Amino acid sequence: MIPPLSARSGHDAAVRRLTDLSRDLAQVQRQISTGKKLLTPGDDAVGFARVATFRREDAAATAQRRAMDAATNRLSASEIALAGIADITARAKELALAGRNATLNAGDRAVLAQEVRELLSAARGLAEAKGPDGEALFAGAGVAPAYADDADALASWAGLGAPPQVVVTGRLLPAGISGPEAFGITAPLPPPDPLAPPPDPLQPPPPRQRNLFDSLAHLATSLAEPRPAFFAAAMDEAIAAIDGHVATLAAAQGLIGTRTARLEAEAARLDSIGLARQTAQSKLEDTDMIEAVARLERLATVLEAAQASFARVSRLSLWEDIR
Secondary structure, three states: OOOHHHHHHHHHHHHHHHHHHHHHHHHHHHHHHOOOOOOOOOHHHHHHHHHHHHHHHHHHHHHHHHHHHHHHHHHHHEEEEEEEHHHHHHHHHHHHHHHOOOOOOOHHHHHHHHHHHHHHHHHHHHHEEEOOOOOEEOOOOOOOEEEEOOOOOOOEEEOEEOEEEEEEEEEEOOOOOOOOHHHOOOOOOOOOOOOOOOOOOHHHHHHOOOHHHHHHHHHHHHHOOOOOOHHHHHHHHHHHHHHHHHHHHHHHHHHHHHHHHHHHHHHHHHHHHHHHHHHHHHHHHOOHHHHHHHHHHHHHHHHHHHHHHHHHHHHHHHHHHHO
């Protein structure tokens, strides 16, 4: 006997109801076990898309923080090296002022000159300092060595270009400072003028612009100068040059500090944005355990009642068919 259409419709509706309840119950169980309420786009298409956007933003922020951390480490290493060279330069100035004293004899100045040479060696060593990434700090975009002696035995910058850069708030920020920026440059001598009269051997040569290392070498040489007029001119030139290097190094240290502060401020901003993003993502994606457990118990009760009701109805319908 074929059951009436109304009975079949009711039976199909009850089966669909049981299927839906079982699916909802299984979904809540998965949400509780995984801790995530958005497992597939079908759970919440809009929410799932927003979570995907949050994840992309988080990945980009992580890459940005990694680059900023590397830049901060490089700047910190540069700051330490510059501080050491600034101390060396300050000591060289003390020696220059002491050596300018007319009461010192040649032996005293020779002792001072030896210490200046040791300071020069230490400064050259710090100029070759490397950062955590193994790259020369003052070689710009080039590789070690940052400085090499040229044919005239002068310290010549062997670097290339500008230091590595990192993007901060849409702008490029150098993650360091180049050798010429920190230590100055040695200006080449002008070519000889064939029409000019020969230089007077009794007159000191005109002052020359030198980088820090060549200035220290010039100071050591000047301290050993036996001719009084040449000695006075050379020492005055050396002291003026070192004063300039003291100011340049102070400016370089200030620049490094400013760049480090910008990175720290940007890192704090990214941390704040990241925390807000994680909070919003958690609200969309993470399971509220209290709510989920309550829903699980409610669905289980409803499903159990629906199954019992369906069983009783099915038995009555079968009994009626048999009768």
